[in-house]
Amino acid sequence: MTLWGAALGAFLAAGVLLAAARIRAIRRPSLDARVLAYVRDLPMATRPATAPVSAAAGVFGPLLRAAAEMVEQTLGGAATVRRRLERAGIDRTVHEFRVEQVLWGLAAFAVAAGYGLLRTLADPGNAVPSLVLCAVAFVVGVLARDNRLTGQARARERRIVAEFPTVAELLALSVAAGESPVLALDRVVRRSGGELSAELGRVLAGIRTGQPVAAAFDALAARSGLPLVARFAAGIAVAVERGTPLADVLHAQAADVREAGRRELIESGARKEVLMMVPIVFLVLPVTVLFAFYPGVIGLHLTTP
Structure with missing residues (x-):
């Protein structure tokens, strides 16, 4: 009886140890969980596919x-x-x-x-x-x-231009509220979505991996095909380096982009003035003439013996 009790106690102790070891292994954070918290803005690296290549691809x-x-x-x-x-x-x-x-x-x-x-x-x-x-x-x-x-x-690029004034105003408000440029950028990237927000997320990822703020925005200006985004990145880089008021710069850039959008809309309307006259000349004007003269023609037919 003593031997059976010892065996059962050993089995119980082994089970408890296995359960404790498993719980400890489950609770231990993985390497991805420990590292990705600091580089969450970086695009995920593409891992090599383990699935076999299809016959057509081969x-x-x-x-x-x-x-x-x-x-x-x-x-x-x-x-x-x-x-x-x-x-x-x-x-x-x-x-x-x-x-x-x-x-x-x-x-x-x-x-x-x-x-x-x-x-x-x-x-x-x-x-x-x-x-x-x-x-x-x-x-x-x-x-x-x-x-x-x-x-x-x-x-x-058109979507980026459309998003730019809103993003610039949000950055200006965050900076004016007392946040640093990096924290303001993080807040705007987390609260917004779109093409410009994705580009700013790449900038934020570069900053968090050790790249200087000015260098990260210079890289944004280099890969951007839009002059306004290049000016925006250069303005932030200069403001960070020299300590100039960043909120005023962002407000001014957003106002410039809105004014440029209005000018472009007016110029587009001026270029398409003839096309805008087509529905008036061929649709509205004939209907107006018809409604103006048709009752008179009917009246003449009624009064003519």
């Missing part, structure tokens, strides 16, 4: 990469493409963008090939024009993706 991947390299050698301009990718906020490399261009070209090629096949079945003598059409469709698809990238960059 078969067609090398061909797509070779075609992308041919497109790069033919078109060139890797620096320009990289710059537009940054302006559009697209997290891709130039090579990945070239692969996407090839996919767009192949999609256009497939559409043209389908049309050419139907046309060849109807008239077998049109095989050569169909081949030429497929080649032209591939080139058009590749160039269409490049034009789409330019459109994405411009659309993002």
